[in-house]
Amino acid sequence: MKVAxxxxxxxxxxxxxxxxxxxxxxxxxxxxxxxxPNGFIFLNPSIQKCEDVFAEYPIIDRExxxxxxxxxxxxxxxALAKAGKEIVAFEKLCHDCGACKLVxxxxxxxxxxxxxGKLESGSVKDVNCYRGILNVGEPMAVPVIRRLLGNLxxxxxxxxxxxxxSCNVESALKYATAAILVTEPSEFGLHDLKMAVExxxxxxxxxxxxxxxxxxxxxxxxxYCRENKILLYGTVPYSMEAAAFYSKGMMLCDDEFHKRIxxxxxxxxxxxxxx
Amino acid sequence: MVISxxxxxxxxxxxxxxxxxxxLAKKVIxxxxxxxxxxxxxxxxxxxxxxKDFYGGKKAQINGSLCIECDICEEVCKFGxxxxxxxxxxxxxxxxxxxxxxxxxxxxxxxxxxxxxxLTQTEKGIISRARMGVGSEGSGKLVTYLRRNVKRFEEDNxxxxxxxxxxxxxxxxxxITDTNFVLIITEPTxxxxxxxxxxxxLAERFETQVMVCINKYDINQxxxxxxxxxxxxxxxxxxxxxxxxxxxMESVNSLRPITEFRDSPARKAIExxxxxMNRIMTTKDF
Numbered sequence: 001m002k003v004a005x006x007x008x009x010x011x012x013x014x015x016x017x018x019x020x021x022x023x024x025x026x027x028x029x030x031x032x033x034x035x036x037p038n039g040f041i042f043l044n045p046s047i048q049k050c051e052d053v054f055a056e057y058p059i060i061d062r063e064x065x066x067x068x069x070x071x072x073x074x075x076x077x078x079a080l081a082k083a084g085k086e087i088v089a090f091e092k093l094c095h096d097c098g099a100c101k102l103v104x105x106x107x108x109x110x111x112x113x114x115x116x117g118k119l120e121s122g123s124v125k126d127v128n129c130y131r132g133i134l135n136v137g138e139p140m141a142v143p144v145i146r147r148l149l150g151n152l153x154x155x156x157x158x159x160x161x162x163x164x165x166s167c168n169v170e171s172a173l174k175y176a177t178a179a180i181l182v183t184e185p186s187e188f189g190l191h192d193l194k195m196a197v198e199x200x201x202x203x204x205x206x207x208x209x210x211x212x213x214x215x216x217x218x219x220x221x222x223x224y225c226r227e228n229k230i231l232l233y234g235t236v237p238y239s240m241e242a243a244a245f246y247s248k249g250m251m252l253c254d255d256e257f258h259k260r261i262x263x264x265x266x267x268x269x270x271x272x273x274x275x
Numbered sequence: 276m277v278i279s280x281x282x283x284x285x286x287x288x289x290x291x292x293x294x295x296x297x298x299l300a301k302k303v304i305x306x307x308x309x310x311x312x313x314x315x316x317x318x319x320x321x322x323x324x325x326x327k328d329f330y331g332g333k334k335a336q337i338n339g340s341l342c343i344e345c346d347i348c349e350e351v352c353k354f355g356x357x358x359x360x361x362x363x364x365x366x367x368x369x370x371x372x373x374x375x376x377x378x379x380x381x382x383x384x385x386x387x388x389x390x391x392x393x394l395t396q397t398e399k400g401i402i403s404r405a406r407m408g409v410g411s412e413g414s415g416k417l418v419t420y421l422r423r424n425v426k427r428f429e430e431d432n433x434x435x436x437x438x439x440x441x442x443x444x445x446x447x448x449x450x451i452t453d454t455n456f457v458l459i460i461t462e463p464t465x466x467x468x469x470x471x472x473x474x475x476x477l478a479e480r481f482e483t484q485v486m487v488c489i490n491k492y493d494i495n496q497x498x499x500x501x502x503x504x505x506x507x508x509x510x511x512x513x514x515x516x517x518x519x520x521x522x523x524m525e526s527v528n529s530l531r532p533i534t535e536f537r538d539s540p541a542r543k544a545i546e547x548x549x550x551x552m553n554r555i556m557t558t559k560d561f
Contacts, residue, residue, distance in 0.1 A: 009312050010441040011286010015466070035442035036283055036473060038466040076333060076370050076384070097353055097370030136476040139415060139445035163285040163441050164311035170365060170410040186527050188290065192312040199409040202365075240494075247495035249465035 001275050002157045004176035006200070008192025010163035012184045013212030013236065015039050016246060017265075018160040020253045022127050024266040028155055031131035032172045033162040034117060034144045041249045045122035045129040053132065053147045054113040055140075057091040058100050064108035071100035071109060092139055117144040119151065128155070141168050149175045156275075165192075165199045173200065178273050179207040180233065185219035193221065197230070207231075208272060210265065213238040231272060234265045276556065277435045277454040279308075279483070283470030285441035287460045288490040291523055292545065293438040294318045294532040297399060299549045300434050304425050307404040308418045308450045309440040310390065311411075316404050317530050321397035329405065329420060331389030331413035333369030335362045341381035348373035348382060365410060390417050392424060401428050415445030422449075443477050454483045456556060458514070462490050463498035471502065475509065486555065488515040488548060512555060515548025517541050 005018040015033070019042045022029035031039040058071070058080065065087060072080040072087060079093035080100055091114060101109045117134045132148035134141050145168060149159075159176060162168045173179065179200045183193040193209070200207045208231035211221050216237050225232045236242070236258075245252055252258035269275070280289045280296075293315060297303040307315040335356070337348075342360050349357045352373055356366035364387075374382045389411035395402045403425035405417055422437070429435055439450040451457060457478050461471040471487070478485050487506050492499040499516070506513045520541035526533040533542050 009286060009314070010282075011284065035444050035447075036285075036466075036470045038284070038469060041465045041469065074371065074375065095368050095370055097368065097372050098351065099370050099372040099375060102351070102372055102375045134444065136443055136473055137448075137480060139448050141442075141444045164309075164414075165409045166311045166407070166414045166446075167410065167412040168444070169311075174365060186524060187317060187530060188314040188527055191314055191317060195312065195409060202410065243491075243494050246466075247462075247464040247498055 001273055002159060002175060002177045003273070004159045004161055004173050004179045005182060006161040006169055006173070006179060006196050007163060007182045008165060008194075008196035009183070009189050012189055013182050014163070015042065015160055016252060017180065017182045017210055017212065017236070018158040019043050020251060020262045021266055021269065022158045023125070023251060023253055024262045025270070026126050028128040028130070028157045030148065030152065030157050030159045032145050032148065032159050034132040034134040034141045034148070035162060037131045037133055039160050040129065040131055042251050043124050043127065043129050045124040045127075047120050047122040049121045051119050052115040053117040053119060053144050055094070055116045055143055056096045056111040056113045057094040058089050058109045059112050060087045060089065061108045061110065062086065064106045066106055068105065070103045070105070074099045074103045116140070119148055142171050145171045165195045169199065173203050176203070176205060178205050180269070181207060181209045182212055183209060183221055184213045185211055185215055185221045187220070190220050190224060193224070206273060208233045211235040233268045233272060236261055276433070276456070277437065278456045278458060279437040279439055279450050279454040280458045280460060281439040281447060281450060281474055281478075282441055282460045283443065283474035284462070284467050287462045287467060288517070288523070289460050290314045290438055291527065291533060292458070292460055292488065292490070293436055295534050295542065295545045296549055297436055298532050298534040299546060302400050302433065304400055304428055304433065304435040305402045306421050306425055306435065306437045307402060308421060308437050308446065310405050310407045310414050310417050310421070310446065311440070313404055313406070315438045316395060316402050318532055319395070319397035319399065319402065321395035321402065323393050324396045325394040327392045328388045329390040329392045329417055330386040331411060331416050332387045333371070333384040334364050334367045334387045335369065335371070335373050335382050336385050337362060338381045338383070341379045343379055345378065347376050347378065351376045368412070389413055392417070392421060394424065401425060414440070415449040418446050418449035443473050447474070447477065451478055451481050451483060454481070455559070457483050457485045458488060458552070459485060460488050460490050461502060463492055463495040463502060465498070468498065468502055468505065484555070484559065485511055486514045486552060487511050488517065489513060490517045491519040492516040493518045514551040514555065515544060517544040517548070
């Protein structure tokens with residue numbers, strides 16, 4: 001089982017839910033929020049392996065280049081431009097698709113690589129932990145996410161996704177076999193949850209919802225779940241205490257009260273996914 | 276003058292602050308650049324004065340009647356988006372490499388509509404915003420479009436405020452480019468500080484002045500001091516410290532800016548922050 005944890009809105013508790021569920025169930029944790037990966041702050045695994053993620057980009061051999069401009073014309077990402085008497089490559093815009101090399105008649109294009117991020121893996125207790133980190137200044141997170149997920153061993157995972165519903169989340173969902181949506185009972189939370197539900201539906205995988213910072217009353221997210229027949233796996237109640245644990249980078253399941261909550265959630269999820 | 280409100284970490288209170296500052300500044304043009312979780316417009320009863328299809332990318336399309344299933348396209352696609360002469364639209368990046376190698380010219384690149392872009396007129400000025408198709412690519416491009424689309428309404432000495440998205444990727448880079456000020460909303464948590472450092476490292480590459488606001492600063496006073504010490508080291512001004520205030524949740528759920536809550540401590544702190552920001556902003560010439 002590869003369970004993606006997503007939310008739509010940021011800061012609803014994806015990392016809290018995924019780290020604590022991973023620890024409770026003894027299942028691997030994968031931090032796919034490569035722009036701002038925070039899960040390791042809480043799990044604090046000992047890092048055993050670290051490697052760079054490379055992206056390729058074109059370099060032009062000026063001896064061979066006849067300045068026909070076909071490469072700049074074919075590039076859909078505007079990563080190549082003809083500027084006076086040279087072809088300029090903007091490496092950060094390059095998607096490494098190879099189209100420029102295909103159209104170059106003089107064989108003037110070769111590829112070289114640069115690091116755009118890194119992958120780290122390690123473990124804590126019996127939980128394997130993986131994360132990708134995008135280098136600051138790099139615009140594209142997808143290649144790091146793809147590489148991170150492509151490298152994982154065959155085992156069960158919780159995949160902590162980035163916020164939103166764009167291509168970053170999509171690349172994580174493509175790999176997932178089930179999804180948990182974490183939300184908060186607010187108008188903003190619900191608005192963005194609905195977008196996340198639309199996205200998950202496209203992938204035809206089983207999914208359900210966890211409400212974090214729950215007010216323990218009837219609220220808009222609970223009625224949304226009921227009306228749309230979406231499974232509510234459970235809730236994590238709102239408390240100043242939980243906020244304080246979070247702020248210090250502590251795991252909620254190390255606290256007795258919250259441990260019971262995550263035990264219950266874990267059982268519910270195991271049951272729902274027949275895990 | 277363009278002020279971009281960013282955070283790195285999600286859920287730190289960008290939208291709440293943007294809505295409040297817009298009220299205090301009276302007339303502000305707003306751009307909701309958090310395109311895949313847009314919430315700012317929810318605060319306003321507005322009328323859409325413009326709706327346009329936004330084409331943010333392209334996808335390959337195979338014409339079945341021309342295709343001879345030679346699979347050359349499959350071999351050349353670096354994204355693994357073509358299998359058995361079918362294009363997986365989720366994986367295709369619209370690069371067109373397949374169109375170049377197809378011996379039958381059976382593949383074309385088609386523009387893909389990725390969002391509806393709106394200009395919404397409200398009593399409190401115009402909002403440029405979008406409804407993005409789920410899973411769409413090119414949110415950086417869309418952010419750039421939303422900002423450009425509202426330019427014609429900008430006046431001299433006017434303020435444009437950007438509600439940014441979390442993260443440090445293309446959408447955020449597009450939200451920092453060509454801004455005069457960046458206000459980073461952080462929170463006193465280990466994650467908040469970690470993410471603040473990353474967004475700051477990014478903002479430093481641009482010619483923009485950074486200000487920092489600590490939201491819910493009293494949730495962990497020790498972390499707040501750590502953030503303030505860090506800001507001091509980096510020679511950044513902490514322009515505001517907003518206390519935890521239950522009224523903020525009430526504000527979000529009643530979809531009224533926090534400035535409408537008379538006795539709210541968060542409102543008071545944001546008012547003080549706005550004075551502080553103005554002091555900094557008026558000393559700078561453009």
